[in-house]
Amino acid sequence: MAPSRRRAVLIGVNQGGSDVRLPALRYAERDVQAVRGVLLDEEIGTFDDADIRMYVGAEATWREIKAGLREMALDSGPSDVLLVYFAGHALVPEWSTQLDAYLVTADLNPDALRREPDNGLRMEFLKRDVFETFAGTSFLVLDCCHAGIYLDADLRHAEAMQTYRTRVDRHSALLACRNGAAARENEEYGHGVLTYHLLSALRGGAADDRGRVSFGQMAAFVAEQGLEPPPVQLVHMWGPTTVLVQPPTSRHERRLQSSPANPSTTRPCKSPLEDQSSSIVQLLGRVFRSEAHPMRASQQRGHAERVEIVRHALDAASVAVVEFSGSAIRVADSTARFDKEELRPLLELSAADAIRYRTSMPGHIVSNDAGTRLLCVPLSYEDDRILTLTVVDPAVALLDMGEPLAVMLRALWDSNLLGDPLQAEMQVVTALRTAFGRLPLNLYEYAFSLYQKLVDSMIMVFQPVVELDLRPAGVSIHSFEALARRSDKELRAPLAALQMAYVWGDRFIIERDSLLLAKSIHSYATADADAPWHGTKPLSVNVAVRSLLSDSYLNQVSRALAEAAMHPRTLTLEISEQDAIQPGPGERWPQEPLLYFHRRLTELARELRISFAVDDFGVGYASLARMAELPLTQIKVDRAVLHHPMALEELALVARVSRHASDLGQAPTPRAVIVEGFDDAAPVTLKQIYDLGIHHVQGFFSGAVASTSLQPLDQAARERIAGLVRGEE
Template structure:
C-alpha cells in the first residue's frame, strides 16, 4: 500500500503571455510563493517539502503544468489530496461560445488558440481532466478575473449537462469573483485581495477550537470579509474536514490530519446518497474494473480474493472477516498484513459496539488515539453473523458512510471472482433496495449494466415431452426457452432475473425484450440444424408488466421478423409470480382480470401469438385467473407435485382446462403441462397420465436443456412409455 500523498500545485503569473492587452500584475507571483510558505511552514504547514510544486513567472508554462497535473491525477489513490492554486489573469476568448476561460500562463498565445484551443490551461481541462478524474479529495483556489466561470466550464449543453453530468462530490473550490467580474489586488496589503484573506485564515484566524484550519473554514472566513465582488465557493465532501494548517506542533508528534475527534467511540454511517454519485462510481471502478480483480491472486480462494479486492478498492491497510464470539475474537479470511494481536484493542471496541451497530446501521467506524480506524460491516451467515473488518480504509471512501457498508456487504455475499458483472449489478440493486431512489447517473449506469448482464446470458431449450403408453407415441411436443448464465448450468439465474423487479417496469421490460430476441434468434438457428421437418412450438417467459407495454410488443414483433420465425410458433408464458394489477399511478377502469383479458385478446389478434399460464400453484395462482384468461395451455409448477394433495390439485387444473371446451367456447381442452418432473417426483408418471395430463417437462427423459434440438433416443422413449404404463 503506497503512502498517502498530499500535493499542492501553486501557480502565479504577473506577465500576460504573448500580445495580450492585459496590464501586468504586481503580486500574483509573490502570492503563490506566500501560499507555498504557509503550506510548508515548519510549525503550522501540513504539506511536506517536495510535495508542493511552484510555477511562477516564466516557468509557469501551460504545457508543464498540464503534464504535471495529469501525472498526479493518474497516480492518485482514494486517500490522496490535491490542492491547486492560481493567481494571475484569466482570458475569455471572444470567439468562444462556451462558458470557459483560460488561466493566463507565461506562454499563452491567444492567436494560436483559434486553431488549437487546447494550447492553454483551460478551466474545462482542470474540471474534466484533473478534478473529475482525481481519485482522492481535491481543491481549487482561483484568484483571478472571471474565476466563477469555472462553475460552468465544460457545460457545452448547459441544461442537459446540469441534469446528467456526474458531479465530483470530493472536490471543493474557492473563486475570487463571479463569472464576468474582476478580481483585485491590494497595494495596502501587497497581495491579491482574495489571497490576503486566505493567508490570514491559514495563519490561524480561521482556526477551530483545536487550532486547525480546514478548507471549508478558510472559505467561510474569506466570505465573511465583505470582499466586493463577493467570492464564490463550492464546498463539498471533505471540504469541512481536510486540514490545511494546524497549531504549532513538531512534525513527528503530529496526529494524523484526519484523526477522529472522539477516539474510541463509534459513529453510525451516514446516508447522503445524492451527494455520493461520483464516489460510488469510482468505487465501482476500483472493485470491478481494476487489475486487483484480474491479477494472479484473483485465482485464489473466493473469500481471499474478495478480501484482497476490497482492500485494494478502499486503499486499506488490511481486510478480514472476524467472528466476535463469547469465547473470543477469531479472524477467518484475511489479507496478508492483518495482525489480530496488534489490532486487538480496536477489535474489542468493535465487538462491544457490534450489537448496537447491528440494530441501527449496516456498519460502524471505531478509532483509537493514534488515529487508526476500523470499519466494521455486518455479514449475514446461517448460524451467527460475522463482521467484515477493514483496517485504515481511505478516508474519502470511509466518509461515504452507510452506502459504503451496503455495497461491501453485497460484494461479500456474491461470487465476485467468477461473475464480476453479476456482482456489480447485485451491488447496485442493494443500493436501490436500501435507499430507494438513486441519482440519475447511477440509475442509468445500473440500466446499462443490466442490459449487459442479460445480453451475456445464454438461452437453452428444454423439451416438453408428449406421453404415451406406446414408445412410438412418446415424442418431443415443444420446447421452452430458459435463460442460463452459462450453457452447462442446470439452474436458472434467478437472482439476476428477479432483480429487475427491484428497479421497476423499465428494467423488467428490457429484460423480457432482450431475452425474447435472444431466444427466437437462437431457436431459429437451432431449428434450422434440427433433424426433423417443420418447426416445433416454442415457449418464452414474460412478465405481466411487459405485456402491458407497447415497447415490449414492438420488440417482440421486430425480433420475430429478424429471426424469420412465424408468430404462431411462439407461446408467451405468463408467470404466476406476477400480480395482475395496476402499477403505481395507473387506474384501470375495469376489473384487473377483465382488463388483462382484453389486452391479451388484442395482442393475440395483433401478433398471432399464443399465451399460457406458467408456474401455476405458486405466487398469485387462482382458478379465476386460469379460467378467465384466453390461454392456449396451462403449466403447473413442480411445487404442486410435492404437495400432499397433489392428485386432487392436478385433477382440479384438468377440470378448469376443460371448462372452455365443455361450454362450447373452444374446440378442445387446453393442454396441461407439468413442469419440473424428475425421478424424485412423489407422483408417478402413470397417475399424471391417468388424470388426462399428457405433457411433462423436466429432467427425466435423458434430454437436458441444450442450445441444440435433438430427438429422444429409442431407449428414452421406451423407458418413458414404461413409466406411463406403471412398469417402472
C-alpha cells in the same frame, strides 16, 4: 494502509499566448510563488517540496499541465489530497455557450480552439477528467475572471443536462467571482485580491485555537472580507476539516487530528447517500476495475483472497474476518499485518457493540487514544457466535461514507466476487437500493447500465417440452422454452440476477425482458437452422406483466421476429403467475385489473399474431379466475404442484379448466397443459399425468436436457418415456 500524499499543482500566468487579446497581469506569477511559500513554510506548511508542481510564465503550457494533472488523478488513492491553484486570465471564446471557459496558459491559441477545442486548459477538463477521477479529497482555487463558470463547466448542453449533473463528493472550490464578473489585482497588496486574502487566511487569519487552517476556514475567511465582486464558495464534505497549514506537531498529534472526536466510543454509521454517489462509484471501481487490483495478480496464481480485495479497496492497514463467541476471539481469515493481540482491546469493544446493536445497525466504528480505527461489519449471527468483517484504519474519506459503506461491504461479502464479478457488483448496488430506496440519479443510471451488461452477458439455452404417448413413435418434442443461464455449464437459472430487476422497478424489468427476448429469438433462429427436422417448432419466452404493458417491449418483439425472419405464430410469451396483475403506483386502469389485462392480451394477440401462456401455475398470484379468463393457448403448471400432497387433484382441476372453453363450444380445441419441472424423483408418475389428459411435460428426465442447440430425442429415450407412460417402470 498506504501513506497518503498531499499534492499541489500551482499555475500562474501574467501574459498569455501572443494572440490572446487580454491585458497582461502583474502579480499572477508572484501569487503562485507566495502560495507555494506558505504550503512549504517550515513552521506551518503541510506539503512536501517534491509533491508540489509549479507551472509559471512561459513554462505554463496547457499540454504539460493537463498531462501532469491527469497523471495525478489516475495515480490517486482515497487518502490522498490534491490542491490546484490558478492565477491568471480566463477566456470565454465567442462560439462558447458561456458554460465553459479556458484558463489562459502561455501557449494558448484562441484561433485554434474553434477547430481543436481541447487544445487548452478547459474548466470542464478540470472538473470531469481531474476532480471526478481523483480518488481522494480535492480542492480548487481560481483567481481569475469568469471563475464562477467552473460551477457549470460540464454542462455544455445546458438545461437538458442539469438533471444528470454529477457532484464530486470530496471536492471543494474557492472561485474569485461569479460567471461574467472580473477578478482584480491590487497594487497596494501586490497580489490578486482573492489571493491576498487567501494568503492572510493561511498565515493565521483563519486559524483555529490550535493554529490550524482548513480549506473551509480559509474560504469562509475570504468570503467575510467584503470583496467586490464577492467570491463563490463550494465547500463539501472534507473542505471544513482538511488542514492546509498548521503549527508543528508530532506524528502522533497529526494522526489524532483525523481521528474521531471521542476515542474509545462507538458512533453509528450515518446515511448521507445523496452526498456519496461519486464516492460509491469510485469504490466500486477500486473493487472491480482497479489496475492495481490484487484479484488480477491472484487470478494468475489461480486464487484470490476477498479480504485482500477489501483492504485494497478501502486503502486499509489490514482486514480480517473475526469470529466472536462469548469471550473468545478467533481470526478466520486475514491480510498481512493483522495483529489480533495488539488489537485485542478494540476487538473486545467491537464484540460488545456487535452484541448490543445486533441486527439494528449495519456496522459500527471503534477507536482508541492512539487514533487506530476499526470498522466492523457483522456478517452473520448464530446464537452467541458473531462473524464480522473487521477493517483496520480504512481511508478516512471512505470511512465517512458510514452506513452505505457497511451495506456495500456486507453485500460484497455475500456475493460471488471472484467467480462472477459482474453480478457481484450489481448485487452491491442492489443492496444499496434495498437499504435506502431512492438513489441519486447518476448512481441509478450507473446501476441501469450495469444491469444491461449483466443481462446481456447471459446466454440462452432451450429446454424441450416433450409430448407424451403410449407408443415410442408418438413421443416427440412439441416445443422449446428459452431459459437464461450465466454460462452453458450452468444447470439452473440465475434467479438472483433476474429478480434484481423487481427491486429497481419497471424500467429494469422491461429492459431485462427486452434483452432476453431479443437474445432468445436470435439464438433460437440460429439453432433452428441447424436442427435435424423440417419446419420450426414453437418457442416460449418468459415475460413479466409489466413488460406486456410497455410499448417499447412490444416493439422489441416485432423487431426481433422480423430480424430473425421468424413467423410470429412460432412465439409464445409465458406470463409468470408470480407477477401481480394490478396497476403500478400512480396508475389508473379503466377497468377491473383482470378484465383490463384480458383486453390487452386480446389486442396484442390480434396485432402481433403471437400466443400467450400462463407460467408457474400453482405459486404466487395463481388463481382459477386468472387461468380461466385470460386468452391463453397453454397453461404451465409449476413443479411445486407435483410435490403437493393433493397434486393429482390439482392437476385434474387444471385439466378440466383447460377443456372448459372447448366443452362449451367457445374454442375449437382445449388449451394445452404443460407440467414443468418433472424429473425422475417426482412423486407423481408420467402415467398418472397422462391418464389425467395432460400430454406435455417439461423437465430433466430421460435425455430431455436444455442446450444451446436443438436436438431430437433418440430412440432409447422415446422408448423409456413411452414405457413410463404405460406404467412399466
